[in-house]
């Protein structure tokens with residue numbers, strides 16, 4: 110094939126904010142072979158077109174570098190999407206309707222009907238937990254599994270009991286935690302550990318399932334202007350699923366089917382898992398097409414809402430607990446050392462200040478014992494902290510992975526949990542900027558949706574929801590800084606700042622076009638702003654309408 114001289118795509122008549130300080134705003138851009146070749150005025154850039162160039166009139170719209178979400182769980186999100194969320198049901202009749210509709214699809218797709226989060230107390234018609242007979246009436250030929258919101262009891266229809274191997278159980282012989290009817294047969298209620306065993310019957314995914322789930326979520330992310338995610342996918346159902354997940358990414362790469370870039374946050378909790386992974390031969394920043402092996406990740410504590418985040422002082426509103434560290438100090442150090450000496454940088458989920466302290470000490474010790482240049486270690490969430498801990502981010506050149514959208518839930522509870530003195534020092538994004546700490550943004554989807562534009566709103570306004578009350582507004586960042594958190598800073602965190610993250614000649618054309626100029630509109634409009642087009646490596650991966 111003879112190579113053309115003309116450009117593949119030219120965007121013109123736009124407001125192109127490059128985030129490149131040398132060349133902050135232009136109106137036109139030329140792309141060839143996936144790379145930005147020229148930025149300038151319409152006249153300059155359009156002169157590079159030939160008959161085959163695709164010319165896109167931006168009609169005055171705003172173009173930015175494509176967005177990144179630097180912490181989410183794509184596969185968890187995909188499994189959630191396959192379930193029916195019954196949390197808002199107000200009658201059993203509504204449950205029946207939702208499950209029957211899903212059973213139609215499940216029958217064709219040869220899968221289970223999975224409903225979760227019901228609470229019969231909220232139903233206006235029947236206040237009983239549905240049993241086997243009730244669920245058989247919904248669908249007898251499709252397995253049905255409904256989980257109560259508490260998570261401690263599930264109900265199954267006959268088909269599901271059969272597939273789960275529970276149908277032949279009897280009250281006097283069973284080892285399982287389940288209930289029986291007057292006829293001596295299982296009535297469909299399964300409790301506690303036995304319920305989790307049932308879960309493994311339907312939550313078993315083939316490599317093909319995983320591939321389809323990933324492609325679906327990546328396409329949805331592309332529709333939100335996202336060109337790169339940092340995703341934690343290696344623990345899908347069990348701890349040891351990661352070989353299948355890697356295989357799925359490998360096949361997607363070979364088939365060229367991954368629409369966006371994925372930087373894996375490789376979560377492990379045992380040395381033998383890390384060793385087994387290392388024995389596969391992968392090292393940090395190895396790539397499979399658009400997939401990249403990122404940092405090794407440790408989950409160091411729980412969550413604020415459940416008071417399981419590990420604190421140095423007892424919870425003010427729950428003085429009997431300080432939360433829970435999930436690793437001992439030496440245990441964590443040994444895992445960190447194994448990863449670190451095998452090329453990997455480290456990230457850790459730390460929400461409480463005790464978990465943060467433990468991980469700061471771990472990273473400090475491992476990086477002093479084994480000094481390597483340019484290890485971009487980081488802390489995911491890093492919510493509760495004092496200024497002395499925040500200063501260590503700068504000293505140790507740590508990346509702060511924050512989720513501004515968490516304010517929606519957390520701004521109501523932080524001061525109750527830790528008191529206003531520590532609350533004010535926590536989630537202090539302004540101070541990271543002032544210290545010159547690398548800070549990037551994310552959603553922790555499925556905890557929160559991966560819509561970047563509302564996330565920008567929370568970062569800047571510190572409001573609890575659209576036009577909601579503000580929480581320490583002085584700790585917010587500017588809109589420009591917020592956009593950097595979801596673009597150039599994210600690219601830095603994955604060692605990709607030379608490839609994308611700003612719109613710069615020589616970098617990949619990874620970009621998003623919005624329907625309005627968010628820098629000139631009221632911040633509330635971030636909730637209404639539409640993504641018009643998303644491009645990865647010169648390829649349009651989403652276009653509205």
Ligand SMILES: [Zn+2]
Pocket residue numbers: 180181182341553
């Ligand atoms: Zn997470």
